[in-house]
Amino acid sequence: MLARTAESVYWLARYIERMDNVARLIEAAQRMAGLSSQTEEWRSALTAAGCDVGYAAKYDTVTSANAAMYLGVDPDNPSSILSSLEKARANARSVRTALTRDMWEAVNGAWLESRRLDMKALVLEHLPETLDWVKTMTTRFLGAYSSTMLRNEIYFFTRLGTFLERADNTARILDVKYHVLLPSYSGVGGLLDYYQWTSILQAVSATRAYHWVYRSEVFPGNVADLLILKPEMPRSLRACYDQIADALELLQDSYGGLAGEPHRLAGALAAQLRYGRIDDIMKAGLHEYLTQMIERTASLGAEIERFYMR
Numbered sequence: 001m002l003a004r005t006a007e008s009v010y011w012l013a014r015y016i017e018r019m020d021n022v023a024r025l026i027e028a029a030q031r032m033a034g035l036s037s038q039t040e041e042w043r044s045a046l047t048a049a050g051c052d053v054g055y056a057a058k059y060d061t062v063t064s065a066n067a068a069m070y071l072g073v074d075p076d077n078p079s080s081i082l083s084s085l086e087k088a089r090a091n092a093r094s095v096r097t098a099l100t101r102d103m104w105e106a107v108n109g110a111w112l113e114s115r116r117l118d119m120k121a122l123v124l125e126h127l128p129e130t131l132d133w134v135k136t137m138t139t140r141f142l143g144a145y146s147s148t149m150l151r152n153e154i155y156f157f158t159r160l161g162t163f164l165e166r167a168d169n170t171a172r173i174l175d176v177k178y179h180v181l182l183p184s185y186s187g188v189g190g191l192l193d194y195y196q197w198t199s200i201l202q203a204v205s206a207t208r209a210y211h212w213v214y215r216s217e218v219f220p221g222n223v224a225d226l227l228i229l230k231p232e233m234p235r236s237l238r239a240c241y242d243q244i245a246d247a248l249e250l251l252q253d254s255y256g257g258l259a260g261e262p263h264r265l266a267g268a269l270a271a272q273l274r275y276g277r278i279d280d281i282m283k284a285g286l287h288e289y290l291t292q293m294i295e296r297t298a299s300l301g302a303e304i305e306r307f308y309m310r
Contacts, residue, residue: 005098006157007309008091012107013161015088019081020138021169022049023131026071028203030127032196033064042067048176051079068127073117081134085114098154102144110137153254159247160304167240168297170227173200175290197223204235224286225278237293238273245270262303269296
């Protein structure tokens, strides 16, 4: 398999997953902004998406309108929904013969439909409809490759891209809530704090899962436990790294047992999450733990590209 093919399908999956993640961040920010006149929720969405520096270079202050536009359709933002879709389609087009028909139609159809997205699509009254469209499109792509691809190297690289991006996003969402939002409010443990943590669960579609597992009110330690250590939760760090480690192991078999630094890093992170305890994580510092996970996820991504795509 050519390195450029592996790189294209890997980044195709990452950009599609990134679109879904950004849509969920915008949705959570809009929901929480209705409970407070402050702009911290939108600031946190920009930070979680890794767009705060770029936004600050373009705008003097954070407003809901500007933040939604920057995260959604701004071509100057390389991680905006439309920018990610453009890059996803470019990667899909370059390896079109390696994709199934359903995969190509999911990406190309979304790209064609996105021509209607403009500033009006991101105003308050149209925002829910637009975000629902993004999530539906990304779900269609995930379903297409899960149900139509041969289980070969192309599929394994697609899985790598999806779950590496998802792991990074989950860690960022949790870290932003704990480190950025929490110090800004005096009502820790109050109603606003409760709704902030609930918004995190809603952003990753985990509200029902939380109540199924814990059967209790929303507590920060339980939210962190669910999104870090629970293998049953498909967006948890544990679930993501189990998938990453499995994909790398299958790639190792496909390449005649050839392994390297990405396999070691992924195995170490998967084991850390498999045997970790949330009490230990909280005592050592949730922010420090999540910062480390974000950095190690980035390192793993770099090692995957260096090992397979260079």
